[in-house]
Amino acid sequence: MLTDIEIAQQAKMLKIGQIAQQLGISEEDIEPYGHYKAKLSEELFKKTADNPDGKLILVTAINPTPAGEGKTTISVGLAESMAKIGKKAVLALREPSLGPVFGIKGGAAGGGYAQVVPMEDINLHFTGDMHAITAANNLLCALIDNHLQQGNTLRIDQRRILFKRCMDMNDRALRYINVGLGGKVNGVPREDGFNITVASEIMAILCLASDLDDLKKRLERILVAYDLDGNPVYAKDLKGCGAMTALLKDALKPNLVQTLENTPAIMHGGPFANIAHGCNSVRATKLALKLGDYCITEAGFGADLGAEKFLDIKCRFAGLAPDCVVLVATIRALKYNGSVARDKLTEENLDALKKGIVNLKTHIENMHKYGVPVVVAINRFHTDTEAEIEYIKEFCAEMGVEVSLAEIFAKGGEGGTDLARKVCDTIEKYDGCASDFHTLYDEKLPIKEKLDIIAKEIYRADGVIYTAQAEKSLKEIEKLGFSDIPVCVAKTQYSLSDDPTKLGKPENFNITVRDLKLSAGAGFVVALTGDIMTMPGLPKVPAAEKIDCDNDGYISGLF
Numbered sequence: 001m002l003t004d005i006e007i008a009q010q011a012k013m014l015k016i017g018q019i020a021q022q023l024g025i026s027e028e029d030i031e032p033y034g035h036y037k038a039k040l041s042e043e044l045f046k047k048t049a050d051n052p053d054g055k056l057i058l059v060t061a062i063n064p065t066p067a068g069e070g071k072t073t074i075s076v077g078l079a080e081s082m083a084k085i086g087k088k089a090v091l092a093l094r095e096p097s098l099g100p101v102f103g104i105k106g107g108a109a110g111g112g113y114a115q116v117v118p119m120e121d122i123n124l125h126f127t128g129d130m131h132a133i134t135a136a137n138n139l140l141c142a143l144i145d146n147h148l149q150q151g152n153t154l155r156i157d158q159r160r161i162l163f164k165r166c167m168d169m170n171d172r173a174l175r176y177i178n179v180g181l182g183g184k185v186n187g188v189p190r191e192d193g194f195n196i197t198v199a200s201e202i203m204a205i206l207c208l209a210s211d212l213d214d215l216k217k218r219l220e221r222i223l224v225a226y227d228l229d230g231n232p233v234y235a236k237d238l239k240g241c242g243a244m245t246a247l248l249k250d251a252l253k254p255n256l257v258q259t260l261e262n263t264p265a266i267m268h269g270g271p272f273a274n275i276a277h278g279c280n281s282v283r284a285t286k287l288a289l290k291l292g293d294y295c296i297t298e299a300g301f302g303a304d305l306g307a308e309k310f311l312d313i314k315c316r317f318a319g320l321a322p323d324c325v326v327l328v329a330t331i332r333a334l335k336y337n338g339s340v341a342r343d344k345l346t347e348e349n350l351d352a353l354k355k356g357i358v359n360l361k362t363h364i365e366n367m368h369k370y371g372v373p374v375v376v377a378i379n380r381f382h383t384d385t386e387a388e389i390e391y392i393k394e395f396c397a398e399m400g401v402e403v404s405l406a407e408i409f410a411k412g413g414e415g416g417t418d419l420a421r422k423v424c425d426t427i428e429k430y431d432g433c434a435s436d437f438h439t440l441y442d443e444k445l446p447i448k449e450k451l452d453i454i455a456k457e458i459y460r461a462d463g464v465i466y467t468a469q470a471e472k473s474l475k476e477i478e479k480l481g482f483s484d485i486p487v488c489v490a491k492t493q494y495s496l497s498d499d500p501t502k503l504g505k506p507e508n509f510n511i512t513v514r515d516l517k518l519s520a521g522a523g524f525v526v527a528l529t530g531d532i533m534t535m536p537g538l539p540k541v542p543a544a545e546k547i548d549c550d551n552d553g554y555i556s557g558l559f
Helices: 004-009 016-022 042-047 071-084 098-102 119-123 129-149 201-208 212-220 241-248 282-291 303-318 331-337 350-356 358-368 386-399 408-429 447-459 468-479
Strands: 030-032 038-040 055-061 089-093 114-117 156-161 165-167 177-179 190-192 194-196 223-227 232-234 255-259 264-267 294-298 324-329 374-379 402-406 463-466 487-490 510-519 524-529
Touching (some): 004 114, 004 119, 016 030, 016 264, 055 408, 071 089, 071 255, 071 324, 071 374, 114 408, 129 165, 129 190, 201 212, 212 241, 303 358, 303 447, 331 386, 350 386, 386 402, 468 510
Parallel strands (some): 055 324, 089 294, 463 510
Antiparallel strands (some): 030 038, 156 223, 510 524
16 A cells, blocks of 8 residues: 555646646746746736636534544545536645644645645645745844844833744744843843744734735734833834845745646645634635635634634635535544544444544534535545444434545545535535625624633533633733734644543533733734643654655655
């Protein structure tokens, strides 16, 4: 059996110009990065502005488990399957972060015979967007410390600097550090720390910005610190936002690549959904809608994280309305939610399936709260039994949603044609009902009320508990006048609750908010819950140990 990277390396890719031609994009509107990937020009946005929008399909999933769900694989395969049934679809995905690539999760280019290629490039340096975001972030940090060194005319309180450095790698040792050591010539000593790049506010800004002008204005609004009198200090006060914009100029342009079956794919931006808003860029999604009859996009992790943020943050800011949600699950993951041990998941267990399916049920109900139709995609494994499959079908029928057994991993686009047809049929059935879409809450509500709605309606919690630090931060945010913006919850992906050990549909629990952070440039407040970290660590056996490169430049071990 071939590995993901071996399958990808055998792919017969088309030159990127040929992929662009499929979408009616001329040679002058692509900026090639080698033969198989390219940036899309600013002029293309103007040229396609009058094109009608296609239908927007969001792919999300149940809460992730060690058993695997395959959300990106289904997303990629669905785009390929659309082509198989004669539909013009464009895929819009996030870029992978190096942290998971070298950590435990692996890459984010799909799997099996439903991948985006060139897989090695995409999972590693790609077109340099992550590095540009990292550089812009750390330029602002350097300007802060230089300002302290050069007289501190803004009177920045070095104990209240909020903006952290970042790097696109899992490195727990950098969560809390001291900088400026070694004497006066090396700067002012202070406590600092690192976030992973994909959790940085710069990443969120890039993904939500509409153009360069909007990007710069958002950068200027970043709250970096407080002064000695308790007044806010913003990035614009340090006069480096023009330089930061220059670093991000090319990173703001979406990237064009292809699937194994040469279906066009736009990959741009990569915020994590458990600690950021978890969606690819607004620009990529809007461009994909102009270039195809269907835009297939995904939101990170389970629907309680990625989909909620896609619908309540991205759609709100961008004026988007999804036509259909595809909710991905596997039978073995549902059995895991029913408390089956990982080494027993291949065995038929209807009792566990019936117990664990409450997780799927909750996510279906949650998506319906937004007024969006749902199609369930069961990512099929050869160990799934007929009895288990029949139970899933009956369960979905009782909930009034279509269900499709997808064999995309093993068969590529051919394995998802039933899913593609059911998605198209569902969209046609509800055509014109995109206006039924609505966000979960009014952003003008107080922050606590918004969090209460998310906690009770999406997580099914009894309520929200705030630590003393969270209460203090909330008062500061409200004093600055930023209470009437959306909330981005940073929470474990493994559970509907903030406790990763509580599977299925937890009951009788509260969500604990330990702190609140203002991302004024991005336009939302981040609520940190439970033990969630904005700089992950590496596992005991990192994926990096299995990755290698030979003398011919052939990479192995990526997945």
